Amino acid sequence: MSRIVRVAARGEGVSQDGRHVAFAAPGDTLTDAGEVVPGPHRRVPPCRHFPTCGGCQLQHLDDDAYRAFVTDRITSALAAQNLSAPVREVALSPERTRRRATLHAEAKGGRVLLGFAAQKSHAIVDMAECHVLLPDIFALVAPLRGLLQRLGLKRRADVQVTMTDRGADVLIAGVAPEGLAAAEAVTAFAERHGVARLSFDDGFGPETRWEPQPVTITLGGTPVPFPPGGFLQATAEGEGALVAAVREAVGTPATTADLFAGLGTFTLALPGKVYAAEGARDAVISLKAAANTGQRPIFTEHRDLYRRPLTVTELDRFGAIVLDPPRAGARDQAEALANSRAPVIAYVSCNPSSFARDAALLVAGGWSLDWVRPVGQFRWSTHVELAARFTRPDQ
Structure with a gap:
């Protein structure tokens, strides 16, 4: 029997005898047979996609253990x-406060998958819930999936969403809307969902298709023009x-x-x-x-x-x-x-x-x-x- 004493940089639990165990929390017990017995710092992950989704690696830790992990990353690097x-x-x-994210999309089996990549994989986890994104960003996932379907997505695309002063700034890379029907679909989507700006990048830089008012982000009390896909x-x-x-x-x-x-x-x-x-x-x-x-x-x-x-x-x-x-x-x-x-x-x-x-x-x-x-x-x-x-x- 060996106790899990910390979490390594890549998220594995580390036991007293030096073994690395995926999804183990400090205070868990590792049996000689390799079985993990839950300890006081293990919690039930809130999201159905964990641990498949690569958006999170440590949902099984309580906040005390997660804070200890963050601190240990720094002290270990310094040491x-x-x-x-x-x-x-x-x-x-807090949970559900991420105001920017890059999601991945691909057409598969007659429908569009949209979400984060799976752990250690290029496969896309089709997002049905998310406990890290702002609710206003998550609310766009299903509509974006529908937009990409209407645009006839043929290859993998990246969708960057950032919440700005005026709402969501959406930049889709890997898609080039062509024709009147596509243009109408883009406009209808942006109007219906209150998007601040919608841009596309097919390899030649962002091209804005919708921006009724200049998009800004307030920093230090000053509105700053926000470029498409900005940091x-x-x-x-x-x-x-x-x-x-x-x-x-x-x-x-x-x-x-x-x-x-x-x-x-x-x-x-x-x-x-x-x-x-x-x-x-x-x-x-x-x-x-x-x-x-x-x-x-x-x-x-x-x-x-x-x-x-x-x-x-x-x-x-x-x-x-x-x-x-x-x-x-x-x-x-x-x-x-x-x-x-x-x-x-x-x-x-x-x-x-x-x-x-x-x-x-x-x-x-x-x-x-x-x-x-x-x-x-x-x-x-x-x-x-x-x-x-x-x-x-x-x-």
């Missing part, structure tokens, strides 16, 4: 780099936790650099003057327009920070640095930051492993990792996010 830091309480988004933090609660952590980390500097700024999630929430660098041109255009409309002292630059990270001389001009890179992290930028004299860094990450790697570079350069705030926006998944503060003890 692998011989680092440690105070880890704060996990900001866990947004997964939940409003997660965004709020990350923004609060960043603002606490940087304080009230006169000037801040927001690197990998996106649409301005942090840029528009920061005090003082802000320099915002972003590699996606449509995001830069949107952020610049929002800053101009709100008369905010924000300077935007279209800059690929992987090819051309800010130099030490450039970094030293700022009173604080905000860093929010993609999953790959920001190794080259972290190396420059390690040698800079900026007094504080707020690092936001969606990958504890790349964060810990970059943190090791900063610590080796004389920085102190003061604290880490875990954020669980992708409830019941193995995806973990965080915000952290670095300062220089010599300043």
Whole structure:
């Protein structure tokens, strides 16, 4: 007999004797024959699609065990780099709060399947319920299935849905509506279901077919033009936790650099003057327009920070640095930051492993990792996010 003591990065339970067991929870008991005896932290998964659907991996954990998993992901990644830091309480988004998702669709057996991909498979789980998506997004699943059926879906398609200020922004990739009947079906769908915008991408970039009013997303109290399929933090609660952590980390500097700024999630929430660098041109255009409309002292630059990270001389001009890179992290930028004299860094990450790697570079350069705030926006998944503060003890 062996007890399950933790959950590994990919979601398997790990026993005291080192065995990995799928869908085991901390406190479960693993018999010598490999049978799992449920323990105090196991719960009945609420969704009929679990564990087949790849949208969730950890619905069998109670909230205490899930929070422990999120924290352990971060502390384990730091430990692998011989680092440690105070880890704060996990900001866990409630059920049914995901405001963006990419679903997959395909025609099979005379009907259209629409949902998340199955675990470790390209097969599509035809979604009949969902406990992570906003109800307004889930309410579009059946109508979208019908629209794709009317459009004569022939090959696999991706459907990205994001909830904006004006309603759902829908981007369908892999379908090109052709002819009058298709155009009428698109318009009827959008009108009937109150869609804010409906766009299609058949490989040549998004083409908007319906947008009665400009679509925006409010960030930092400022409406920002939202490009089709744009990036947004997964939940409003997660965004709020990350923004609060960043603002606490940087304080009230006169000037801040927001690197990998996106649409301005942090840029528009920061005090003082802000320099915002972003590699996606449509995001830069949107952020610049929002800053101009709100008369905010924000300077935007279209800059690929992987090819051309800010130099030490450039970094030293700022009173604080905000860093929010993609999953790959920001190794080259972290190396420059390690040698800079900026007094504080707020690092936001969606990958504890790349964060810990970059943190090791900063610590080796004389920085102190003061604290880490875990954020669980992708409830019941193995995806973990965080915000952290670095300062220089010599300043």
